[in-house]
Amino acid sequence: MDLPEIVRPRDLADAVRLTGEGGKPLVGGTDLFVRLRKGAERPPFLVYVGELPELRGIHETEGGVEIGAAATHVEILSAPATAQLPILRLALATIGSPALRHMGTLGGNVVNASPAGDGLVPLYLLGAQVNVVGPARERSLPVEEFVLGPGRTALQPGELIRSLTIPLPRDGAHPYFRKVGRRQALLIAVASLGALVWVEDGAVREARLALGSVAPTVLRPREVERALVGRPLTVEALAELRDALSSAVRPISDLRASADYRRRVSGNLLLDLSSLASG
Amino acid sequence: MTLSFRVNGRPVTVDVPPGRRLLDLLREDLGLTGTKEGCGEGECGACTVLVDGKPRLACLTAAIQVEGRDVLTIEGLAASGQLHPLQEAFLATAGVQCGFCTPGLILAAHALLAENPSPTADEVREYLSGNLCRCTGYEQVVEAVLRAAERRR
Ligand SMILES: Cc1cc2nc3c(=O)[nH]c(=O)nc-3n(C[C@H](O)[C@H](O)[C@H](O)COP(=O)(O)OP(=O)(O)OC[C@H]3O[C@@H](n4cnc5c(N)ncnc54)[C@H](O)[C@@H]3O)c2cc1C
Ligand code: FES
Ligand code: FES
Numbered sequence: 519m520d521l522p523e524i525v526r527p528r529d530l531a532d533a534v535r536l537t538g539e540g541g542k543p544l545v546g547g548t549d550l551f552v553r554l555r556k557g558a559e560r561p562p563f564l565v566y567v568g569e570l571p572e573l574r575g576i577h578e579t580e581g582g583v584e585i586g587a588a589a590t591h592v593e594i595l596s597a598p599a600t601a602q603l604p605i606l607r608l609a610l611a612t613i614g615s616p617a618l619r620h621m622g623t624l625g626g627n628v629v630n631a632s633p634a635g636d637g638l639v640p641l642y643l644l645g646a647q648v649n650v651v652g653p654a655r656e657r658s659l660p661v662e663e664f665v666l667g668p669g670r671t672a673l674q675p676g677e678l679i680r681s682l683t684i685p686l687p688r689d690g691a692h693p694y695f696r697k698v699g700r701r702q703a704l705l706i707a708v709a710s711l712g713a714l715v716w717v718e719d720g721a722v723r724e725a726r727l728a729l730g731s732v733a734p735t736v737l738r739p740r741e742v743e744r745a746l747v748g749r750p751l752t753v754e755a756l757a758e759l760r761d762a763l764s765s766a767v768r769p770i771s772d773l774r775a776s777a778d779y780r781r782r783v784s785g786n787l788l789l790d791l792s793s794l795a796s797g
Numbered sequence: 798m799t800l801s802f803r804v805n806g807r808p809v810t811v812d813v814p815p816g817r818r819l820l821d822l823l824r825e826d827l828g829l830t831g832t833k834e835g836c837g838e839g840e841c842g843a844c845t846v847l848v849d850g851k852p853r854l855a856c857l858t859a860a861i862q863v864e865g866r867d868v869l870t871i872e873g874l875a876a877s878g879q880l881h882p883l884q885e886a887f888l889a890t891a892g893v894q895c896g897f898c899t900p901g902l903i904l905a906a907h908a909l910l911a912e913n914p915s916p917t918a919d920e921v922r923e924y925l926s927g928n929l930c931r932c933t934g935y936e937q938v939v940e941a942v943l944r945a946a947e948r949r950r
Contacts, residue, residue, distance in 0.1 A: 519837070521816035524861050544859070551818075551857045552838050564816075566861055592851075615927020617845055617852035617905065 521554060524564040530572040530651065530680075533565055538653050538676030541565035545573075545588045546621040548614070549630045573625070573680060576600065582686055584649075587625025587679040591637075592616075594624060602686055605693035605714055606640040612697055613637070625679045631665045634731040636697065638665065639712035642728040642736045646684045652677035667734045688724075690716050692794045697730065698783050699774070708775040711787040715751070715794055722746045727788075732767035732780050739766040742788075751795035760785035802863045804829070805873025813860050820844050820855035823870060831871035831900045835929070842928030845901035846870050852908045871900035874907070883907060883945040892941035894932035902928045906942045915946060 524544060527533035537543055542561035544550055545568040553559055567573055573588035576597040583599045591610045594600055600607055613619055613627075613636050627637035628648065641661045648664040650657050653676045661682075664672050673679070697710035710730035716723040725746040729737045742763050749755040769780035798815040801808065804827065811826055823829045823846070835843035837856045844855040847869040848862075874881040883903050886892070893899045902925060909916060909924040916924070921942045922935070930938060 519818065519821070520814055521818060521859055523815040524859050525815075526861060526864075547857050547859060547862070548839055548854075551859075555838060564859075566859070568862065614839075615842065616908070616924055617842065617854050617927055618839060620851045621853055621857065 519555060521551065522561055522563050524566050526566050527570065530570055530678075533567050533570060534651060534653055534676060534678060536563075536565045537678055543567050543629075543678055545623045545626045546590065548618055548622040549626055567678065568623075573678075579683065583684050585624055585682045585684065587628075587681055588623050589625075590621065590623050591619040595619070603640070603644065603684060605643055605687075605691075605695060605712060606684065608693055608695040609636045609640045609712055612695070624682060628661065628664070628682070629671055629673065629679060631667070631669050631671050631735070633668055633733060633735055634710070635736065636710065636730065638736045639695065639710060639728045639730050641682065641684070642738055643712050643714050643726050644684050644687060646682050648679055649681045649683060650677050651680045656680070658683070662738070665735050687714055688716065692717065694791060694794055696787060696790060698787070709769075709780050709783040709787065711784065711790075713791060713794075715746075715791065717751065717795070720750050721748050722751065729767060729784055729787075732769040732784050734768070737767060739763055742766060751792050753789050753792045756789050756791055760788055763788050798861070800860055800864050802865060803867045805868070805870060805876055815861070817860040818856065819846070819853075819858040819860050819863055819868075822860045823855060823868075829870050829872050833897055833900060835897065840929070841898075842901045842905065842925075843898055845904050845928065847904050847908055850908065850911060852905050869904065869907075871903060874903065881907075882948050883910075883942070886941040886945035886948065887938070890937045890941040890944060892933060892937040898928060898930040898932075902930065902938060906945070909942070910946055910949065914949065916942070918943060 541563050544564040544566045568588050574586040576585050576589050576599050578599045591613055595610055624637050627635050646661045647658045691714040694713040699708045709732050712728045714726045725743045727743055742759055764781045764785040767784050769777040771777045799812050801810045823832050832855055833843040835841035839854050839857050845852050846855050848866050905925055905928050918939050921939045
């Protein structure tokens with residue numbers, strides 16, 4: 519099988535120009551090549567942006583971490599700067615297999631905009647900004663506004679993600695990430711839950727939740743987040759919110775699971791937050 | 798498109814169509830048929846090779862992505878004619894049966910031992926989780942990797 523023609527841009531401006539001419543950005547290829555093979559899309563040519571220095575690198579900024587769009591999952595997992603973002607590391611460590619984590623990138627995960635995207639869950643929890651370059655200007659938008667639906671984003675023709683800026687959460691957050699699926703390796707989630715929970719005197723002070731695979735995009739169930747405040751992290755207290763969570767999600771049925779099963783799994787994952795109380 | 802890189806320690810320059818996959822470049826153009834195509838979609842690991850020492854799936858890699866890099870295929874492990882300790886261990890434990898998954902498994906294990914010379918059985922299982930084998934049931938594979946790790950110490 520041959521792929522479309524692939525060109526290597528000289529620099530970021532060249533990459534933007536080539537993308538504007540209809541070229542499809544390529545980084546790790548772990549999503550794109552699978553889609554091309556399935557005939558899901560037929561771009562005229564690909565623009566290999568994976569080695570542009572402007573899209574690489576991971577560094578601390580004031581109050582956060584900036585991650586180049588073409589940084590691989592392994593690079594992010596091992597960068598000293600992400601030690602302050604345990605929730606990001608927990609989620610990325612579950613992606614695919616070691617080879618896929620060496621190849622795949624956070625930028626690719628975001629543009630792929632899968633409701634199951636494991637990289638998206640921590641970005642939603644942390645309120646990440648997506649920094650975009652285009653022919654006319656640079657712009658920056660919250661990840662929740664960037665992702666529009668399954669496989670759909672706010673990228674305009676000719677635009678590329680340059681980097682992601684992730685603000686550090688307030689001190690003391692307990693991180694949680696768990697995905698449920700059908701095979702341990704290469705596990706594309708049937709449902710996943712990520713959370714950051716702050717506890718004070720045995721009760722939840724603040725909670726952020728993000729669910730994967732249970733709606734057209736990753737979902738923050740904000741009513742449930744608010745309802746958690748003041749409660750202890752016990753199974754009994756969490757069980758009272760199980761129905762609220764199950765009705766907040768909007769799952770579909772597909773090959774991997776039925777909508778009803780996904781709704782139930784989300785509710786059950788909520789109970790598992792009780793494991794944070796002992797940790 | 799002219800492309801230069803190193804394969805199994807040798808520099809090569811090849812003229813390939815600009816959309817060539819690494820897997821086809823290795824198998825068809827360079828005759829290195831030890832790298833296998835199972836699923837062609839990233840699910841089975843049969844096409845695993847090492848690029849600059851890191852595991853990569855050749856079925857989801859374009860030739861242009863290895864320009865200037867160092868590619869190791871299974872042929873490179875026994876280049877001198879002497880089997881690599883991992884290959885010997887796979888034979889000794891019956892970690893090879895039909896052999897289709899073996900090149901990928903051995904290269905993934907090679908990357909693991911470079912990162913972590915003394916892995917536990919669980920660490921081996923976790924690292925090889927992207928490599929499917931329909932014959933062995935994996936126990937012999939894990940045993941082979943642990944045995945090779947021990948012999949290297
Ligand atoms: C077997 C298998 C298992 C997988 N398991 C998981 C898993 O467990 N969890 C998970 O979340 N994902 C999983 N994935 C999906 C995939 O590996 C990830 O989404 C990965 O992060 C994609 O990154 P990439 O660099 O390979 O993207 P690519 O395939 O290179 O690109 C993906 C898309 O993003 C666009 N793009 C990439 N970078 C940019 C940029 N900077 N600007 C604009 N557009 C851009 C491309 O044009 C393309 O449309 C799996 C894939 C496979 C094949
Ligand atoms: S052939 Fe590449 S992963 Fe299956
Ligand atoms: S030995 Fe036959 S697939 Fe592994």
